[in-house]
Amino acid sequence: MAGEKINLEFITEYLHTLFPQKDGILQEMETYAAQYAIPIVHPEVRALLEFLCKIKKPIQILEIGTAIGYSAMVFAKQLPENGKVITIERDPAMTELALKNIQKAGLQSKIRVLEGEALEVLPCLQKHFDIVFIDAAKGYYHEFFDLILPLVSDEGIIISDNVLYKGMTATDALVKRRQKTIVGRMRQYLSLLCSSPYLTTSVLPVGDGVALSYYNKSGAADKRF
Ligand SMILES: C[S@@+](CC[C@H](N)C(=O)[O-])C[C@H]1O[C@@H](n2cnc3c(N)ncnc32)[C@H](O)[C@@H]1O
Structure with a gap:
């Protein structure tokens, strides 16, 4: 096992032909990300995000992990006039690139980039979010989640990437020693998502694996039956 892709190469290649590159600025960003090895959402994950926005019709979206602003822009393009994406990024160089790209796309009124460590920024947020997208340091998803849960609207969706x-x-056959801790934490996180009485979770082998969790505050009662 190569430990690189979670799906067979020919399936991934085929899927990529189904989701053609975007136009304009998004296409430029895809090329830039490929050139400088910046991890942005896979095309099939981008399509899933767009699909979820169509059915959920979010107004407020929170993202952890902006990078160059690609997925924030994918979200923003799905929002209504009064919609907003708040996205958190700790790397100042990435924040700068994201802000430039957002300005170039004319999406300043729809996207707010908060520079800082998500674990410090999240406790300062007070809004409620219809969709929360977690796409940052994999070893900290559990910690992000604990801070995010009070910010998720009832019937909101938490999307966890990778x-x-x-x-x-x-x-374990694929795990190298230095990744052991992160992998152990990710397994605990997925167990939490799948066992919480407040969440209905599906884990999809799309991209590098995406967990979709539907949050229902009164869910504890439902799950007794
Ligand atoms: C996979 S990239 C995000 C890609 C982006 N969501 C997209 O698809 O266009 C992850 C980003 O999260 C940032 N990051 C990682 N851990 C973070 C943390 N604890 N707080 C804030 N940003 C973090 C990294 O600097 C990196 O730019």
Whole structure:
């Protein structure tokens, strides 16, 4: 097992032909990300985010992990006039690139980039979010989640990216020593998502693995039956 992709190469290649590159600034960002090895959402994950926005119709979206602003812009393009994406990024160089890209796309009124460590920024937020997208340091998803849960609207959706971590989450056979702690934490996080009485979670082997969790404050009662 190569430990690189969670799906067979030919399936991934085929899926990429189904989701063609975007136009304009998004396409430029895809090229830039490929050139400088900046991890942005895979095309099939981008399509999933767009799909979820169509059915959920969010107004407020929170993202952890902006990078160059690609997924924030994918979200922003799905929002109504009064919608907003708040996205958190700790790397100042990335924040600068994201702000430039957002300005170039004319999406300043829709996207607010908060520079800082998410674990410090999250406790300062007071809004409620219809969709929360977690796409940052994999070893801290559990900690992000604890801070995010009070910010999620009832019936909101938490999307966690890269949860299968190149297949390592599913089997020790792929785990190298230095990744052991992160993988152990990711497994605990997925167990939490799948066992919480407040969440209905599905884990999809799309991209590098995406967990979709539907939050229902009164869910504890439902799950007794
Ligand atoms: C995978 S990239 C995000 C890609 C972006 N969501 C997209 O698809 O266009 C992850 C980003 O999260 C940032 N990051 C990682 N851990 C973070 C943390 N604890 N707080 C804030 N940002 C973090 C990294 O600096 C990196 O730019």
